[in-house]
Amino acid sequence: MTQTLPAGLTVTARVPASTANLGPGFDTLGMALGFYDEITVTTTAAGLTVRVEGEGAEDVPWGPSHLVVRAIERGLEVAGVWAGGLDVVCRNVIPHSRGLGSSASAAVGGLAAANGLVSLLDPALALTAAQLVQLSSEFEGHPDNASASVLGGAVVSWSEAPTVADGPQQYFAARLEVHPDIRIVALVPSEHSSTAHTRGMLPEQVPHADAAFNVSRAALAVVALTERPDLLMSATEDRLHQRQRATALPVTTRWIATLREHGIAAVVSGAGPTVLALTTAALPDELRRRAEAEGLRVLDLEVSDGVQVH
Ligand SMILES: Nc1ncnc2c1ncn2[C@@H]1O[C@H](COP(=O)(O)OP(=O)(O)O)[C@@H](O)[C@H]1O
């Protein structure tokens, strides 16, 4: 039986950005980054109001097609809960279309906010973390960003075929604890890059030798991220997607080469254009200054513990 949320309930979801792939773990590895959008949802008697502040305020729709709103509605639907009306306020800082998982964060934030409302009504109806991974991954079809924003830390994610005809793909993830010596620096270029566009640059088939190369590096990445940061350079090598997308990401490709020449394990964050550097020492001042002089934002980030609702 569907239960109805009373008007006047409020929750805020604080949802982290994420980085996907980490070099060799294409569509598999991810990490939650301590850089947060906030979504405040209040139940009302009727109607929908949406306000967006900050990143994307002028570009995203302020109505029912807004990704956060669709995620809230999906979360309520799966929990079997109905709201007469909703007031949604999004305070965005995660840059859009830069390879920092903004669309996955929006889906996770909306679902988590819905789950917070559901929990206020009846904790027994609350969705599990596994359900949040499934539902948020369904929005984009890729669990590497979404599961990182749900679970926090680094993640290994995977998918399996639908369990019923016409059912959704099944998504799963396991969390890894990132070694405390690893520092994360994101170099964010000003230009945007659409994930859908750069996915279209990838070949349908790859040589067996390249697949084998990436299997070894992705397995090594799990070791390097959790226990052996000294292996990060080898563990972040890739042959499956970075070179193939390079012509769309010239600034990114040049900065990755520069950082790697300095012994810093740098990769494309998600589908780019952000560069993700994983280091055990501070980024050299000279490189930081040079990146900033070229117009890149340089962000020193913590690993996040995943979405929080209060
Ligand atoms: N907070 C948000 N609210 C609504 N829509 C969003 C939000 N964040 C991202 N999006 C949508 O997702 C698009 C970016 O997705 P994508 O190209 O996959 O890049 P990203 O790497 O940032 O996820 C935006 O152009 C916008 O349409």
Ligand SMILES: N[C@@H](CCOP(=O)(O)O)C(=O)O
């Ligand atoms: N595995 C995906 C990750 C896309 O991440 P995004 O943050 O760029 O949306 C891919 O490489 O396409």
